[in-house]
Amino acid sequence: MKAITHEGSGGHERLKFTDAADRRPGSNEIKVRLKSAGLNHRDLFVMQDRPQPDLSWIPGSDGAGTIEEIGPEVEGFSVGKEVVIHPTLGWKRSADLPKVPEILGGPTDGTFAEFVTIPAENVFPKPTFLSWAEAGVLPLSALTAYRALFSQGKLQAGEHLLIPGIGGGVASYALMMAKAIRASVTVTSRSKEKLRKAIELEADYGMDSGADWAADPNMHKVDLILDSIGGAVFPRFFPLLNPGGRIVSLGAGTEAQIELSLRELFFSQFSLIGTSMGSREEFIEMLHFIETHRIRPVVDSVYPLSDTAKAFDRLTSGEQFGNVSISIAR
Template sequence: MKAILHTGRGGPERLRFTDTENKRPGPQEIKIRLKNAGLNHRDLFVMQDRPVPDLPWIPGSDGAGTIEEIGERVTGFTIGKEVVIHPTLGWNRTADLPRVPDILGGPTDGTFAEFVIVPVENVFPKPAFLSWEEAGVLPLSALTAYRALFSQGKLQPGEHLMITGIGGGVATYALMMAKAVGASVTVTSRHQEKLRKAIKLGADHGLDNAANWATESNRDKTDLILDSVGGAVFPRFFPLLNPGGKIVSLGASTEAQIELSLRELFFSQFSLIGTSMGSREEFIEMLHFIETYRIRPVVDSVYALPDTAKAFDRLTSGEQFGNVSISIAP
């Protein structure tokens, strides 16, 4: 089969489009003919930190397609069925928190290929109202946003949410999900065009990263901050929060180290919460949520499978708004 392989130490420059082995599914696995896949910053992190860099590996955690072959012990699925892939492996019950979630596409082979083989419990019907491009970029980012907002952040209707660094896939999903349940949403960015697009997508307010958020945000204080930027903006959070407010951290595109005032933390009873990916239970909840509210992923751009390295150039440019998609099959 045709696939994108990564070999050696390095980033997207180590990717090549080539032929590789076309495997068959095990007894409790399903083989999927992929239509579309999605890029995530996680793919870049895995490329740079592979334990066995000389072993050829297929990246990619997001994908949607049709069932090509079914393992001998699999029931309830049919050849040709349109499906999406839950990317978190082995984390079924939300309460059974893994130390570090295992994700499709690192270290296992992923979705930047004509076919992928996944456990039967990771295969779900594709939401019928989504296009292949939308379905292919849905799983990882939408799951991460759903868990961050509702399982960890406990967002309620009428609350005020701040999302830092609007523009990436998780941030755009979080914006749409929060508005769907009746929250007020403020977004931040250093790009005026991204702020404009976020307002058009439903955000109530947009703040430039260079602005003094404490003085410019002369409105109700924030109940929940969803942050993927990290150390560059974290010191600005406490003055923005209501007593009992929460900060949910899901990444660090800048410094991973922070300084904070413990007195402010305990006097105002703030909560600092980490989150990563999501369970099978939460994936089911997320699919129900996006079907109930008819939330459509924001697709920034689409690249053909042989042009995956160019797609990563778009991702790392910081200019994208929404998800970058890979078209695999017509």
């Protein structure tokens, strides 16, 4: 099969479009013929920090396609069925937290290929109203946003959400999901174009990332902050929160270390909550939410499988809004 492989130490400059071996499904596995896949910043982190860099490996955690072959003990599936892939391996119930979530596409071979073989419990029917490009970029980012907002952040209708650094896949899903339950959403960005696109997605207000947010007369106190930036902006959060407000951290695009005032934390009874990926249980809930509210992923651009390295150039430029998609049509 054709695939994108990574070998050696380095980032996406080490990617190669080549022939790779696929495999038949085991007793409880399904082989999927992929139609599309999605890029995530996680792919870049795994490339840079591989424990065995000399081994050839296929990246990619997001994907959608049709069932090609079914393992002998698998029931309830049929060849040709259109499916999406749940990328978290082995985490079934939300309450059973793993030490570190195991994710498709690192260390296991992933979705930047014509075929992928995965556990049957990670295969779900594709939402029929989504295109292949939309379905292929849905799983990881939408699952991360869903858990961050609802399982961890407990966002409710009528509350006010702040999303610093709008533009990436998780942020765009979080915006659309929050608006679907009638929450208010404020976003920030250094890009006027990204702020404009966020307003088109029904964000209530947009601010420049470099502005004094607390001094903005149009900025009202917030109940929840969804942070993927980290130390560079964290000290600016507490003055923005209502008493009892929550900060959900799902990444650290800048410094991982933060300054934290314990007095502010306990006097105003703020909550600082971490989150990463999501369980099979939450993936099912997320798919139901997406279908109920007819949320369509924001696809920034589509590249053929052979141009995956160029697609990562787009991702690392920071100019994208939404998800970057890979087309794997034969």
